[in-house]
Amino acid sequence: MRVLMIQTPSVEEISQERVYPIGIVLLAGLLQSHGHEVDILDMNLERDPFGALKEKLLAFQPEAIGLSLRNIDPLGNKTSSLIAPFIVTVRFIAAVLPQAKLIVGGTGFSLFPERLMLELPELDYGIVGEAEVSFPALLRSINNPPPMPGLCLREGSRVHVSPPATNFDMANYVPANRLLLDPALYQGINNYVPTIGIEAKRGCALNCAYCVYPQLQGKRLRCRPTTAVVDEMELLHKDYGIQSFHFTDPVLNVPHGHLEAICEELLRRKLKVRWDGFLREDQLNDKNVALYERAGCECFSFSPDGLCQESLDVLGKNLSEAQILKAANLVAQTDVVSVYHFMVNVPGETEKTCEKSIQFVERLYEMHSKKKNLGTIILNNIRILPGTKIEKIARAQGVIDSETDLLYPTYYNPKPFSAFRYKLETIQQCRNVFMWQGVE
Structure with missing residues (x-):
């Protein structure tokens, strides 16, 4: 079967940071090993994405098309949505090649599978979560598929969604076949985000109030x-000249010992690459911070989210202010840049917690002032996603109601502190500019 894998628009415009679509490339390689003829299109690379799509459809004439909806919106407090270009893509394909089977997946789709299938009758099937097993199985029985994990299919006027698979054995993980999509196409196209991702694990055992990772990947770490992780990095470095990688794991340094072993292997092979990923603060110590730096860490990325203990507790972070500050003190002594992500106006915000938040931002800049290695502090309101604790809180408080459409950008940011983020951003940006310019 001829199968075209498409990364649908996942950035607002061509100038935005883009990443190599390892999900669809991985699946394309898997399908190829099952005897299918495959091709790939990343619409985010094209200056005329729909012109490129039409050309590819007519030239390749696929019998089945796998669509990845990675992002539903750009996050970062923005109100623009990526659903509209996704809908246009689906309808465009159905108009150009009405006989092709359309199968959709990806993280964005997995958050709203029933809603999107009902809104787009052009879609034949969907797959929620991991697709390494279900996608090839679906293609083998495309006209009458048996029950399988994550499958979304129509039953009359309704859509049935099977629970996603969360048990794929990562020992059987086959890296994306980069011959199917040349990584060189992504070299140098971003300003600060590494374009090439590496998947070292799946699953997350944490219970953060706003997060959907445990829903989509399961709570068991795999x-x-x-x-094998370092083999993939070495191949990409030697064959394609890739210098910088982003680990896609929900939390990179959990469980203890896994990232450390990757770093030891990088050092043993004398592999001169750089990498980053999101780290858990309470897992850091003098020894592993030094190891990470020696092994090529180019950015300590943190998402503690709460700017005070009250916020940390509401967000279910299972962290203390002291643990965050201890981690900050450790990384502030390195020659590596650090970036922190926090959420503002969390449930229970008060004048007192706002003042504590300001003081916390100031303390982080003070810690990093000597080395001037605080890249930035990113401040966001909470994007409300279905099935999260934040959604329940927002409904109970009347912030959202039964008519609120969570498919489109919806943030938890009620009065009286709805403008607090702007005050914090002013403080943060002022400190950032003064720090980098050496002005007291």
Whole structure:
């Protein structure tokens, strides 16, 4: 079967940061090993994405098309949505090649599978969550598929969504076949985000109030063998000249020992690459921070989210202010840049917690002032996603109601502190500019 894998628009415009679509490339390689003829299109690379799509459809004439909806919106407090270009893509394909089977997946789709299937009758099937097993199985029985994990199919006027698979054995993980989509196309196109991702594990055992990772990947951590992770990095470095990688794991340094083993292997092979990923603060110590730096960490990325203990507790972070500040003190002594992500106006915000938040931002800049290695502090309101604790809180408080459409950008940001983020951003940006320019 001829199968075209498409990364649908996942950035607002061509100038935005883009990443190599390892999900669809991985699946394309898997389908190829099952005897299918495959091709790939990343619409985010094209200056005329729909012109490129039409050309690819007519030239390749796929019998089945796998669509990845990675992002539903750009996040970062923005109110623009990526649903409209996705809908246009689906309808465009159905108009150009009405006989092709359309199958949709991706993180964005997995958050709203029933809603999107009902809104787009052009879609034949969907797959929620991991697709390594379900996608090839679906293609084998495309006209009458049996029950399988994550499958979304129509039953009359309704859509049935099977629970996603969360048990794929990462020891069987086959890296994306980069011959199917040249990484060189992504070299140098971003300003600060590494374009090439590496998946070292799946699953997250944490219970953060706003997060959907445990829903989509399960709570059990499934780690790839560390030598296999480094093999992939080495191949990409030697064959394609890739210098910088982003680990896509929900939390990179959990469980303890896995990232450490990756770093030891990088050092053993003398592999001169750079990498980053989101780190858990309470897992850091003098020894592993030094190891990460020696092994090529180019950015300590943190998402503690709460700017005071009250916020940390509401967000279910299972962290203390002291643990965050201890981690900050450790990384502030390195020659590596650090970036922190926090959420503002969380449930229970008061004048007192606002003042504590300001003081916390100031303390982070004070810690990093000597080395001037605080890249930035990113401040966001909470994007409300279905099935999260934040959604329940927002409904109970009347911030959202039964008519609120969470498919489109919806943030938890009620009065009287709805403008507090702007005050914090002013403080943060002022401190950032003064720090980098050496002005007291």
